Amino acid sequence: MSLSKTTFLSFCQIVWLVIVLQFQSVAQSTPDPGLPGTFAVSKDTFDLGDLAYKPDSFPNFVELCGSVHYPTSLTGGPFPVIVLLHGRHVTTYRTSAPGTTSLSWPPAAGYQSIISFDGYDYFARNMASHGYIVISISANAINAADAPLSDRGMNARGQLVQKHLDMWRDYNTVGGAPFGTKFVGKLDMTRIGTMGHSRGGEGVVYNALLNKSLGSPYGIKAVLTLAPVDFYRKKLNGIPLMNIAPYCDGDVSDLQGVHFYDDVRYNDTNDTAPKYNLLMMGANHNFFNTVWTPGSYIAGTSDDWGSTTDPFCSANRTGNGRLDTIKQKAAFNTYGAAFFRMHVGGDTSFAPILEVQDIYPPASSKLDTTQVYMSFHPGKNKRKDINRLDSASNISINTLGAAVGSSGLLSPNICGGGLTIPLCSLSTAKAKEPHRGTTTIKGLAQMFLRWNHDTDYYQNEIPVAFQNTTMYQSLSFRATVNYRDTKPVGRDLDFSVQLIDSNGKSSSLPVSQFSGALFFQPGTQTNVLPKTMFNTVKIPLLKFKGIDQTKIKFVRFLFDKQDSGAVLVSDIAFAGNVKPCGIVDAKFKDSLGKGYGVYFKDSSINNTEDSLAWRWSFGDPLSGKADTSSLANPTHIFSRAGTFRVCLYVSAYRSTGIVCRDTFCKNVVLLPNNINEQTISHINISPNPAQDYLIVNGALSEDVLELRNLCGQTVMTTKLRQTRVELPATLANGIYVALIRSQRGTFIQKIVLAR
Amino acid sequence: MRYSFLYSIFFSVFLLLGFQKVSAQIPSSATIVNVLSKADEVEITLNADEPFYVGANVFVLHIGKLIYDRYRQTDVDGKGTLVFLIPKNEFETFTKGQDIYLTYGEFWTDDAVENEIHDACKTSPNWAKYLGKLSAEMLSK
Numbered sequence: 001m002s003l004s005k006t007t008f009l010s011f012c013q014i015v016w017l018v019i020v021l022q023f024q025s026v027a028q029s030t031p032d033p034g035l036p037g038t039f040a041v042s043k044d045t046f047d048l049g050d051l052a053y054k055p056d057s058f059p060n061f062v063e064l065c066g067s068v069h070y071p072t073s074l075t076g077g078p079f080p081v082i083v084l085l086h087g088r089h090v091t092t093y094r095t096s097a098p099g100t101t102s103l104s105w106p107p108a109a110g111y112q113s114i115i116s117f118d119g120y121d122y123f124a125r126n127m128a129s130h131g132y133i134v135i136s137i138s139a140n141a142i143n144a145a146d147a148p149l150s151d152r153g154m155n156a157r158g159q160l161v162q163k164h165l166d167m168w169r170d171y172n173t174v175g176g177a178p179f180g181t182k183f184v185g186k187l188d189m190t191r192i193g194t195m196g197h198s199r200g201g202e203g204v205v206y207n208a209l210l211n212k213s214l215g216s217p218y219g220i221k222a223v224l225t226l227a228p229v230d231f232y233r234k235k236l237n238g239i240p241l242m243n244i245a246p247y248c249d250g251d252v253s254d255l256q257g258v259h260f261y262d263d264v265r266y267n268d269t270n271d272t273a274p275k276y277n278l279l280m281m282g283a284n285h286n287f288f289n290t291v292w293t294p295g296s297y298i299a300g301t302s303d304d305w306g307s308t309t310d311p312f313c314s315a316n317r318t319g320n321g322r323l324d325t326i327k328q329k330a331a332f333n334t335y336g337a338a339f340f341r342m343h344v345g346g347d348t349s350f351a352p353i354l355e356v357q358d359i360y361p362p363a364s365s366k367l368d369t370t371q372v373y374m375s376f377h378p379g380k381n382k383r384k385d386i387n388r389l390d391s392a393s394n395i396s397i398n399t400l401g402a403a404v405g406s407s408g409l410l411s412p413n414i415c416g417g418g419l420t421i422p423l424c425s426l427s428t429a430k431a432k433e434p435h436r437g438t439t440t441i442k443g444l445a446q447m448f449l450r451w452n453h454d455t456d457y458y459q460n461e462i463p464v465a466f467q468n469t470t471m472y473q474s475l476s477f478r479a480t481v482n483y484r485d486t487k488p489v490g491r492d493l494d495f496s497v498q499l500i501d502s503n504g505k506s507s508s509l510p511v512s513q514f515s516g517a518l519f520f521q522p523g524t525q526t527n528v529l530p531k532t533m534f535n536t537v538k539i540p541l542l543k544f545k546g547i548d549q550t551k552i553k554f555v556r557f558l559f560d561k562q563d564s565g566a567v568l569v570s571d572i573a574f575a576g577n578v579k580p581c582g583i584v585d586a587k588f589k590d591s592l593g594k595g596y597g598v599y600f601k602d603s604s605i606n607n608t609e610d611s612l613a614w615r616w617s618f619g620d621p622l623s624g625k626a627d628t629s630s631l632a633n634p635t636h637i638f639s640r641a642g643t644f645r646v647c648l649y650v651s652a653y654r655s656t657g658i659v660c661r662d663t664f665c666k667n668v669v670l671l672p673n674n675i676n677e678q679t680i681s682h683i684n685i686s687p688n689p690a691q692d693y694l695i696v697n698g699a700l701s702e703d704v705l706e707l708r709n710l711c712g713q714t715v716m717t718t719k720l721r722q723t724r725v726e727l728p729a730t731l732a733n734g735i736y737v738a739l740i741r742s743q744r745g746t747f748i749q750k751i752v753l754a755r
Numbered sequence: 756m757r758y759s760f761l762y763s764i765f766f767s768v769f770l771l772l773g774f775q776k777v778s779a780q781i782p783s784s785a786t787i788v789n790v791l792s793k794a795d796e797v798e799i800t801l802n803a804d805e806p807f808y809v810g811a812n813v814f815v816l817h818i819g820k821l822i823y824d825r826y827r828q829t830d831v832d833g834k835g836t837l838v839f840l841i842p843k844n845e846f847e848t849f850t851k852g853q854d855i856y857l858t859y860g861e862f863w864t865d866d867a868v869e870n871e872i873h874d875a876c877k878t879s880p881n882w883a884k885y886l887g888k889l890s891a892e893m894l895s896k
Binding site: 087088089090091094099100101102103104143147148150152198199227228229231250251252253254285300302303304305306307309428429430431525526527528 | 778779780806808809810811812813825826827828829830831832833840860861862871874875878879881882883
């Protein structure tokens with residue numbers, strides 16, 4: 001951070017930064033998602049015509065064109081898929097005078113298309129280098145004609161994404177122009193992530209709903225909205241969603257995309273999909289797209305924060321807080337990659353970045369802790385709501401059904417959760433109140449807490465049934481400050497979070513030790529800045545020392561850090577990524593015995609003082625009563641060859657009387673003919689893991705090598721005329737069983753394919 | 756070859772000039788140029804010497820306490836046009852002297868505090884512009 005920007009670092013933020021830097025060595029243990037991967041990357045473009053497709057309810061035909069980034073060597077696929085949809089922007093420019101643009105489609109004579117879909121190449125390249133196929137699609141025709149439509153093109157954008165998915169399904173199955181068979185079998189259409197920028201954000205949300213309504217022909221696993229509009233407040237549940245809100249957005253200046261997060265927190269009680277909202281300080285609307293960025297493209301570019309008078313967001317002001325174009329793209333590249341690689345790619349190592357555990361931004365983002373703030377709403381199976389604060393009754397009775405109390409606070413009340421009303425009467429200007437409602441959708445309900453003495457507090461009682469908190473990792477809530485309050489001299493707000501157990505013992509921790517969320521959001525632009533944007537505060541429960549965590553009776557916010565102040569709070573919950581009941585973690589190992597016999601060994605992790613009980617289910621009903629066992633380390637003789645789903649159910653009986661349970665299941669594969677893996681002294685298959693070939697030593701030329709996948713399907717058969725056997729490029733990475741059949745018998749070895 | 760060289764210079768100059776470009780979502784030259792009555796709607800046309808911003812958000816025309824955000828937008832040869840579509844029955848309720856504002860983004864609800872918009876026209880002119888009062892001539896269209 002340059003010295004000039006310290007103008008916007010308050011004392012509290014500096015203290016916060018120092019604390020974070022102290023923990024940097026821990027934070028850096030989280031891998032950096034923004035670094036390039038190992039795959040070489042290629043890019044192709046495709047253009048099926050400017051007027052190739054007619055979405056329903058859209059007046060015009062639209063283009064089908066875009067680009068695809070992919071691993072140059074497509075061997076080892078199928079690869080997960082990311083689809084990118086740009087937003088509304090001017091569509092064409094005069095070739096002889098690029099400063100002259102036109103909002104029309106198709107390009108008139110003498111004009112050419114502005115290729116907005118090219119503007120995310122930096123992100124597509126990075127994702128492709130990690131083994132993704134990234135398709136970026138053009139939506140210029142919709143941009144040119146959506147202004148008078150009642151849905152402002154939302155339907156058409158969603159349909160356009162679906163149409164491209166249909167096209168790529170065909171490229172993946174039968175091929176077609178312009179790619180021929182290049183991508184056949186290379187796309188994993190069950191693992192798709194979509195990203196929409198600007199109006200494209202609402203488009204990809206609508207697309208995910210459309211895909212669901214069609215029976216989910218495509219496996220959309222994650223949806224990212226980047227500086228989006230949310231005109232119609234569509235609610236997407238059941239799919240992980242991340243919204244990125246750029247604080248200095250001069251286009252969607254009310255940051256309305258946060259509604260994609262707010263509106264779906266509690267409307268679906270079975271929703272296990274997490275939601276994220278990332279507030280990116282200093283970012284504007286356009287610089288995420290290089291084609292919209294001045295200096296990066298020939299026509300139609302601009303800094304959308306047009307005002308020159310705001311001390312934080314105006315790039316011309318000395319000491320402003322703006323991100324330059326390089327930082328802004330790097331930041332999106334990092335956090336977008338973390339989101340997709342976790343929820344599409346299944347790499348949970350990035351969870352700490354997204355779930356407010358590792359709050360130090362990855363180095364590749366080029367941000368510091370004062371430039372990025374995250375809200376995280378876990379799925380319903382990973383949180384216990386203490387007080388949602390989403391109804392008027394929650395001022396006295398919390399979500400767990402217990403009492404809510406306070407001492408000394410000035411008129412505490414729940415506000416902001418109605419239709420159209422401003423949030424806690426802060427401002428009538430929408431752009432300053434991103435969490436507000438509309439005439440039909442309620443805004444974010446929140447608790448307004450104002451204190452004027454350092455003994456004032458607000459507390460939620462925890463009923464006995466929920467006082468054991470050992471199954472959760474953290475106490476979590478969202479908070480922001482009231483910008484109308486006077487900022488304390490030289491510092492931001494702070495208060496203590498205190499847990500009190502049923503024996504009356506307490507432990508307190510300051511919010512500022514774990515989060516910078518209580519900062520006064522900057523800017524003075526009339527009607528636009530500052531804003532109230534809620535951010536998550538998450539405090540690990542293990543940090544609270546000296547209390548009985550199985551008997552937490554009160555969660556108290558103790559306002560002992562300043563004589564006066566006010567905060568707004570929502571979504572108070574216990575949250576965790578651990579399995580139910582904390583450290584009880586069922587696991588087992590298996591080894592093959594004679595015939596169809598398999599030895600199972602419990603390897604569960606649990607409290608040593610717990611007494612345990614085991615129940616096994618071998619997924620083998622033909623074995624009758626023997627299909628279950630209550631031994632710790634049983635042996636099961638399977639009734640036949642095949643694949644069996646074996647489950648271990650562990651119950652841990654704690655001294656407190658609580659029973660914690662966990663389950664672990666895995667497939668066990670038994671090959672036919674009473675044969676299991678054998679080590680043959682005179683036959684050896686290498687390398688293992690293998691990449692492109694196997695060397696089989698000790699076999700005869702008439703011997704046959706057969707490769708089977710774990711479903712028992714034969715994927716390759718060849719005679720062993722040579723010791724070197726080339727493996728088909730179409731084989732996916734994974735575990736295979738190599739069988740060598742000869743007159744001397746059949747020999748088997750597991751082979752791992754890892755290209 | 757020569758063409759390619761000149762084009763490169765041309766391209767570079769444009770990129771360089773563009774580097775400092777910031778947007779005014781509402782051009783300062785925006786003005787009402789026509790009011791046209793049709794069967795069910797009245798079209799209010801705004802022109803500007805430069806394009807109206809083409810972005811995610813919507814332009815909103817405030818007339819008195821009512822707001823309108825359905826419009827056609829064109830941007831031809833560097834000149835911008837917005838044609839707002841006002842239901843005829845609502846247009847007929849307008850009275851002479853009502854203030855007309857254009858905002859980029861729905862900053863206020865339909866019960867907007869007019870003096871806030873008026874202030875915004877001074878402090879945030881790229882997002883809010885005062886277009887004058889409804890005249891008898893406009894109402895007679």
